[in-house]
Amino acid sequence: MSELDATAVGVRFGSTRALESVDLRVDAGRILALVGPSGSGKSTFLRSVAGFVTPDSGTIRVGDHVLVGDGVMVPPERRGLGMVFQHHAVWPHMSVAENVAYPLRRARWNRTDRETRVAEVLDTVELRDLAGRAPDTLSGGQRQRVALARALVARPAVLLLDEALSALDEPLRASLRLMLRRLAAEHQLTMVHVTHDRDEALAIGDQVAVLNRGRLVQAGTPAELDSAPNSEFVARFLHDATCVAGSMGDGRFRSDDGRVVVDRDVLEFQSGAVDGPAHLALPPDGVELVDQPTGDGVLPVEVVTSLYGRRGRTVICRSGDLELRVLTSDMGEASTPPSGARVRRGFVYPR
Ligand SMILES: Nc1ncnc2c1ncn2[C@@H]1O[C@H](COP(=O)(O)OP(=O)(O)OP(=O)(O)O)[C@@H](O)[C@H]1O
Numbered sequence: 001m002s003e004l005d006a007t008a009v010g011v012r013f014g015s016t017r018a019l020e021s022v023d024l025r026v027d028a029g030r031i032l033a034l035v036g037p038s039g040s041g042k043s044t045f046l047r048s049v050a051g052f053v054t055p056d057s058g059t060i061r062v063g064d065h066v067l068v069g070d071g072v073m074v075p076p077e078r079r080g081l082g083m084v085f086q087h088h089a090v091w092p093h094m095s096v097a098e099n100v101a102y103p104l105r106r107a108r109w110n111r112t113d114r115e116t117r118v119a120e121v122l123d124t125v126e127l128r129d130l131a132g133r134a135p136d137t138l139s140g141g142q143r144q145r146v147a148l149a150r151a152l153v154a155r156p157a158v159l160l161l162d163e164a165l166s167a168l169d170e171p172l173r174a175s176l177r178l179m180l181r182r183l184a185a186e187h188q189l190t191m192v193h194v195t196h197d198r199d200e201a202l203a204i205g206d207q208v209a210v211l212n213r214g215r216l217v218q219a220g221t222p223a224e225l226d227s228a229p230n231s232e233f234v235a236r237f238l239h240d241a242t243c244v245a246g247s248m249g250d251g252r253f254r255s256d257d258g259r260v261v262v263d264r265d266v267l268e269f270q271s272g273a274v275d276g277p278a279h280l281a282l283p284p285d286g287v288e289l290v291d292q293p294t295g296d297g298v299l300p301v302e303v304v305t306s307l308y309g310r311r312g313r314t315v316i317c318r319s320g321d322l323e324l325r326v327l328t329s330d331m332g333e334a335s336t337p338p339s340g341a342r343v344r345r346g347f348v349y350p351r
Pocket residue numbers: 013014016017018036037038039040041042043044045196
C-alpha cells in the first residue's frame with residue numbers, strides 16, 4: 001500500500017511531445033482512472049511509471065521510493081509494480097496456477113510459500129477451481145483474471161492497468177470493474193487504470209484524470225468532473241456537449257451567428273467569469289425540447305434521429321449548422337415533433 005506521486009513528467013519521442021509536465025497523484029488504496037482520446041498520452045504515462053519509457057523530465061515516486069528523477073531511473077523489474085495489459089499475456093504452456101506462480105518462482109520463493117500465496121490470490125480473483133486448467137481452455141474473462149492474479153501475486157506497491165478490460169464484453173467487463181473496486185478497498189491496493197472509455201473511467205476511478213495531447217486537462221472525483229467540466233474539451237469529451245462559439249456581454253451569451261441567445265442565469269462559469277469571446281457548451285441534459293421554435297433561450301431545431309439509453313432517449317437535432325444532443329425522458333409519443341430546444345444549463349469558457 002503506497003501512494004504514487006508523479007510531478008512534472010515530460011516525455012518526448014523525437015519531435016512528438018507525448019507528455020508535457022504532467023502532475024498526477026494517487027493516494028494509497030485508491031484508483032486513478034486515466035482517460036483521454038487516442039494519442040493523448042495515457043499509455044505513455046503508464047509506461048513511464050512502469051519503467052518501459054524514460055521521461056526526459058519530472059519525478060515519479062511510489063511511497064518513499066524514487067523511481068524516476070534526481071538522476072535515478074529504476075529498471076522495470078526493480079520497481080515492485082504489477083501491470084495488466086489489454087491482451088492477456090498468459091503463457092499457454094503453463095497451467096493457471098503455474099502462470100500465477102511465475103513471478104514468485106523468479107523471485108526464488110520457496111515452494112510452500114509459493115503455493116500458499118498462489119492459492120490466496122486465485123481465491124481473490126475467484127479462480128481457485130481452475131488452478132490446474134490450461135489457459136486455452138478458459139474464457140477471455142477468466143484469462144484476464146489469470147493475468148490480474150499474476151500481477152497481484154508478488155504484492156505490488158501499485159497496480160497498473162492498460163486498457164485491461166477493453167477486450168472484454170459486457171457484462172463481464174462490469175463484473176471485473178467491480179472486482180477491481182473491491183480489490184482496491186479490501187487489499188488497500190493503489191491502481192492506475194488507463195481507459196479510453198469515459199463511462200468506465202467515471203465508474204471505476206476514485207479520481208479521474210483527463211489527458212489531451214499530452215497535457216493533463218482536469219483531475220478530480222467523478223462527481224466533480226461530471227458536474228463541473230473545467231474546459232470546453234472536457235465538456236465535449238465527457239458530456240457529448242454541443243459547443244457554440246460566441247461572446248458574453250449584457251448578461252447573456254450570444255452565438256456568432258445570432259441563432260443562440262442564452263440568459264446568464266442558466267449559465268455556469270467553471271473557469272471563472274467570462275466577458276467577451278466565449279464558448280458555450282451545452283450538455284444533453286442541459287437542453288429540453290419544446291413545441292415552439294422561439295422564446296427565451298430557445299433555438300429552432302429539426303429532429304434528425306434519436307438513440308435509446310437507460311437515462312432517457314438522446315435526440316439528435318439540427319439547428320442551422322449546429323448538431324445538438326438533447327437527453328429527454330419522453331419522446332416519440334407527441335403527434336408533432338418538437339421544433340425548439342430550450343437551454344436550461346450551459347457551461348461558458350473563454351475563447
Ligand atoms: N514509441 C513511440 N515512438 C514514437 N511515438 C510514440 C511512441 N509511443 C507513443 N508515441 C506517440 O506519443 C503520443 C501518445 O501516445 P500514447 O500511446 O501514450 O497515447 P494513448 O492516449 O495511450 O493512445 P491510445 O488510446 O490510442 O492507446 C502519440 O502521439 C503517439 O503516436
